[in-house]
Amino acid sequence: MDGAMADTSRQGLERMFNARSIAVVGASDDPTRIGGRPIRYLQTCGFQGQVYPINPGRDTVQGLTAYASLDDVPGDVDIVILAIPATLVADAIEAAARRNAAGVVIFSSGFAELGPEGEALQDRIAARAAELGLQVLGPNTLGFYAAPSRTVATFSSLLESGPPPEGPVALVSQSGAFGAHLGIKAVKRGIGLRYWVTTGNEAGVSTTDVIRALAADPDLSVIGVYLEGVRDGRALMTAIAGARAAGKRVVVIKVGRTPVGSRAAQSHTASLAGDDAVFDRALAQAGALRVTRTDEMLEALYALSRGADLTGDRLGLLTVSGGAGVLMADAAHDAGFVVPPLPDAAQARLRKICPFGSPVNPVDVTAQSMNEPSLITDHLKAMFADGGCDAVVGFFMNWLESPLLAEKVRAAVLEGLEGQSGRTFAMVANTDAETRALFEARGVMVFDDPCGAIEALRQLRHQSVRTAPRDWTALPAATASPLAPDLTEYDALQSVAACGVAIPDVRRAETPQQAGAAAGASTGPVVVKILSPDIAHKTEVGGVALGLTGAETVAAAAERMLGRVGEKAPSARLKGFLVSPMVSGVAECIVGGRMDDVFGPVVMVGSGGIHAEIYRDVALSVAPVDRAGAQAMLRSLRFWPLLDGARGAARADVAALADTIVAISDYLVAHRDQVAAVELNPVSVGADGQGARALDAFIEPKGATA
Structure with a gap:
């Protein structure tokens, strides 16, 4: 979607989310039916605009004047809800356009989800709606709810008890069904909803469009997304980056992990850069x-909607149980937090008042705090004031709801938090x-699981890092010259060398x-490889001979190679031999990339050689x-310490290897109309300052069969 279309979509959605008039085609007088629920919800949720039920068989619907058709409605409408058979949708869209609607919400099923015939109908409707300037939410959608305007365009059970508590989350x-499930669970978790949107088949409005529109709301702070698939991955990335730049925290569940495509058999790159890994x-x-x-989604939404920015990694752990302290310490380590000991002076002071406790961190106030709740206050204050903790997690078992302990323990915790406004405290x-509401009103996050609390803080820390907006759809023009037909390794090496x-x-x-003869011109040992456009992994068919010296030795080895390869790959087209000097370095890597169906050019690097897939x-x-x-x-590789000179080994030429990655990135972008995948394996990386060279290259042209 280009910029103008994106702006049009955003403006249309903003008008729908702030509707002043809504028509329901297929309106029912029965508030339990699909066509009746939106009208009931509009009344019970406090919508202040006009509601026009469309039902030619009734004079009134749920107490409202009914109209025989959209053309009979007095004036324009912002949203037209369609709760009618799929075969009637096309005419309804024409009528919606005559009423100057911003968009239609199509509850109807019977479209792409049913197969080719339904997909063709959906495509025709989407194309016509686009011509008319209408936004299409659906079909096969449960619709949406926008709390600021109390706009209801859904039949979901989420609103059966009235509007959900409002908050900063979308x-x-x-x-639709899973979206309703998430919404109901979110409400039960105490997460306030500002928007709830389901996109269905996405014939028009996509998840990307919704994220882009919601990012403009200054009172929205968190966007939770449930994804099954995406047509334009780069547009999604651009929308998320824009939302993050606008200060929104974004958390995503992506389901439907797919197996690697058929071209995995052709190159390492495809099998190592599988679809879900790319999405991740x-x-x-x-x-x-x-x-x-x-x-995970619910706890993330809870923490992200309540927690202030957490940019540091120093975590304090306060507990009334030594066992829970150990559990939380392990969870903190796994989540990337540092658990620093309190300063010696603070430890000495705390030991005087709680001699049987542990003031180190985790800080254990023991069961003695049942008798002396002030121990909780004193230790909590010390962790913030002396420990330099960016956040503290406190574990209190069932004490806060105990008939005997609750009042005193609550007071002790709240006293310990006095003067800590803006500091992050999570209570387990x-x-x-009542107790949960008491603490949440004081800015405290409340959890029932210690590991879940620490994971939520990790998520909060992750989303506290601001990112700049970026247009991922803007790629340089594909300017590469055409590739040679029937590429061999020699051709591939020359092609990537040009980049x-x-x-x-x-x-x-x-x-x-x-x-x-070629080997005779070399000053040292050589490697000889078979050249064939049909053989990606030459070692497996005996197509590689290493460490050869002398013209006669090389010629004899090449002759034997022809026989081995002919037996193991009898249908392969053989194009001669590649002769290369033997090259050694301090490390071997694989560098490559492929054209992902959703995200386009994707680059990959890893530990290389014959063990790349292992x-x-x-x-x-x-x-x-x-x-x-x-x-x-x-630096993200497990292999990184070896590149960085672990245990006194020579440090690899990381700068040269990085330049190779950049070159392959440029190559993929320039050749994206021609290349399905490219692989350099191995890339021999010399010691620092000695460069990195691709010893083998494979290019899979687009349209090639595995």
Whole structure:
């Protein structure tokens, strides 16, 4: 979607989210039916605009004047809700346009979800709506609810008990039923909803469009997204990046993980950069937090909607149980927090008042605090004042709802928090609704699981880092010259070298004798490889011979190679031999990339050689990648300590390796109309200052069959 279309979509959605008039086509007098629920909800949720039920068989619907058709409605409408059979939708869209509607919400099913015929009908309706300037939410959608305007365009059970408590959170879901499930669970968790939007089949309005529109609301702070699939990954990344730049925290559940495509058999790159791994990295690059379970989503939404920015990593752990302290310490380590000991002076002071406790961190006030709740106050104050903690998690079992302890323990905790406005404190306890509300009103996050609390703080820290807006859809023009047909390794090496990848002095030979002659010109041992556009992994068919010296030796080895390869790959087209000097370095890597169906050019780097798929230690990035991004990819590898000179080993030329990654990124962008995948494996990385060279290259053109 170009900029003008994106602006039109955003403006249309903003008008729908702030509707002043709504028509319901297929309106029912029965408030339990699909066509009756929106009218009931509009009345019970306090919508102040005009509601026009469309039902040719009735004079009134739920106490409101009914109209035979949209054309009979007195004036324009902002939203037209369609609760009618799929075969009637096309005519209703024409009528909606005559009423100058901003958009239609299509509850109706019977479209793309049913197969090719339904998909064709959906495409025709979407195309016509676009011509008419109408936003289409759906079809097959549960619709939406916008709390600021009390606009209701849904039949979801989420609103059966009235409007949900309002807060700073938006839920956006491609699935209506699961979106309703998330909404109901969110309300029960104490998460206030500002918007709830389900997009259904996304014939018009996409999840991306909704995120883009919601980002403009200054009173919205968190966007939770449930995704099943995306057509334009870069547009999604752009929308998320824009929301993050506007100060919104974004958390995403992405389901529907797919197996690697058929081209995995052709190159390592495709199998190492699987679809879901790419999606995971793309969300991270855009600034979103990805979760995988409903409970993770809810706890993230809770923390992100209540917690202030948490930019530090120093975590204090206060507990009334030594066992819980150990559990939380492990969870804090796993979440990337530092658990620093309190200063010696603070420890000495606390030991005097609680000699059987542990004032180190975790700080254990023991069961003695049942008798002396002031111990909780004193230790909590010390952790914030002396411990330099960025956040504190307190574990109190069931004390806060105990008939014997609750009043005193509550008071002790609240006293310990006095003067700590803006500091992050998460409390873990079994609590009743009254106690939870008491502490939440004081800015305290309340959890019932210690590990869940610490994970929520990790999520809060992740989303406290501001990101700049970025248009991921803006790529340089694909300017590469056409690739040679039937690419061999030699052709591939020359192609990537033209984009800045360093390669050895390789030579091509058509016969074993020419291979021997090429080797004779070398000053050291050589490697001989079979050349074929049909063989990606030459080692597996005996197509590689290493460490050869002398023309006769090389010619004989090449002759034997022809026999082995002919037996193991009889249908492969053989194009001669590649002769290259033997190259050694301090490390071997794989660098490559492919054209992802959703995100386009994607770059990959990992530990390389023949073990690339065994170790599966890779880092991904949506292209383009600059040098800083390439270096960040390298530092994320488990393999990184070896590149960085672990245990006194020579440090690899990381700068040269980063330049290779950048060159492959540029290559993929320039060749994105021609190349499906490119792989350099191995890339031999010399010691610092000695460069990095691609020893093998494979290019899979678009349209090639595995």
